[in-house]
Amino acid sequence: MSDHQPVLHGVHHTAFPTWKPKETVEFYRDTLGLPVLHAITAKGWGRDEHPDFLHFFFDAGNGAAIAFFYYIGTEPxxxxxxxxxxxxxxxxxxxxxxxxxxxxxxxxxxxxxxxxxxxxxxxxxxxxxxxxxxxxxxxxxxxxxxxLGEADAMDASLTLDAMIETFVDGDAPETKTIEDMWRLKGEKVRELI
Amino acid sequence: MAVLYVLKVDEFKPLLDYAEAAEDLSISNHGAYQKIKTDGVLIIPRVATGLDPAIWFGALVGGFEGAIEEFSEDTLRIV
Incomplete structure (x- = not known):
């Protein structure tokens, strides 16, 4: 397996279910004014009683879209x-x-x-x-x-380490509070500086 | 003794400015962080820093030493 780090170039689309297809189209297309990009209409796939559906996309700029699924005849x-x-x-x-x-x-x-x-x-x-x-x-x-700069990333890494040690890997994590995490973060910063 | 570590970024500068002006707090420079320290109780009133609550309540991200006696919308008090 290669160690090569593949890259991402931002968001293509995110997608959400809707049971308000008309209001959703009116809001994104008319209220916000986001251009309609694409609409897919599909027969259900026959798996798990997958319903027939529409999948439609609005342009959120810079190559990113926000999309919705409308599953026909399903309970909201x-x-x-x-x-x-x-x-x-x-x-x-x-x-x-x-x-x-x-x-x-x-x-x-x-x-x-x-x-x-x-x-x-x-x-x-x-x-x-x-x-x-x-x-x-x-x-x-x-x-x-x-x-954001290098200092932010360095500080964020210390914070995430402190979070995991406090709330997951450490002793009695269910008893821990944000104060415990901040204190551990302080120890990490003190060791660093 | 109470210590607050503050990452040197724009949004937390008001904390450092406050600490610099406060007689009972000392401030020292350590790479990406500044260390606010006192031999007594570390008290910072939010309004005096000019920070809005959204950033104020995130101001302990750099970590601290001591015990938090109060961290409200008005006051941070570390003993």
């Missing part, structure tokens, strides 16, 4: 995006804009189209707007406010 999941709150927000799509002006344009467009949006939130390295699609899927538009 009650909460396809998951429960509201932090769990439901965890699995989300964040799109990139390049300038403050672009972020402002999106904010103005979403407000004009009646989409409920969050306040802009400045995180560590991005500034973001949040909203939801008609299925409840969380969406985000992000502006990078600082490029």
């Amino acid at each position: 999941l009650e909460e396809p995006a998951g429960p509201r709150g932090y769990l439901g927000m965890a699995r989300h799509t964040s799109w990139r804009v390049e300038t403050e002006a672009e972020l402002k344009e999106w904010r103005e467009r979403l407000v004009a189209k009646g989409v409920t949006i969050s306040e802009e939130i400045q995180h560590e390295v991005i500034k973001s707007l949040y909203f939801r699609d008609p299925n409840g899927y969380p969406l985000e538009i992000s502006l990078t406010t600082r490029e």
Whole structure:
């Protein structure tokens, strides 16, 4: 087996199930204005009673698409995006804009189209707007406010090591808190510097 | 003694600026990190740093030494 590291070139598409095909098309095509790229219509494959379906794609820029499956005649999941709150927000799509002006344009467009949006939130390295699609899927538009560097990657590796040692591999991981992890991270940093 | 390690990146600079100005805190430079240290209790009031909660609550990512007595929206207190 080769040690060669294969590369990825960003997102081709992500895909989600929908039971609101009309609202989904209207939201992504008309409200957001994302061009329709492709639509596949297929007979079910006969395996596991796989239903007939449509699979359709909207252009999210830079070669990336967001796509949906509409499985004809199936019972909708009650909460396809998951429960509201932090769990439901965890699995989300964040799109990139390049300038403050672009972020402002999106904010103005979403407000004009009646989409409920969050306040802009400045995180560590991005500034973001949040909203939801008609299925409840969380969406985000992000502006990078600082490029990541080697120090970020080094620090992140130490953090992930501390996470695994604290919450998985260490003693009594089920009793551990974020304070324990931060203390272990501090030990790692002290050893490093 | 309480110690806070802070990665030298823009978003955490307000913490370092606060520590530099605070009489009871010392600050030293260690490669990618700065070390905020005190022989007593390390207290940082959020509002005085100017950090919004979204970044404030992530400000311990560099790790610490001691025990966290309070880490609220208002105050970080490490003993």
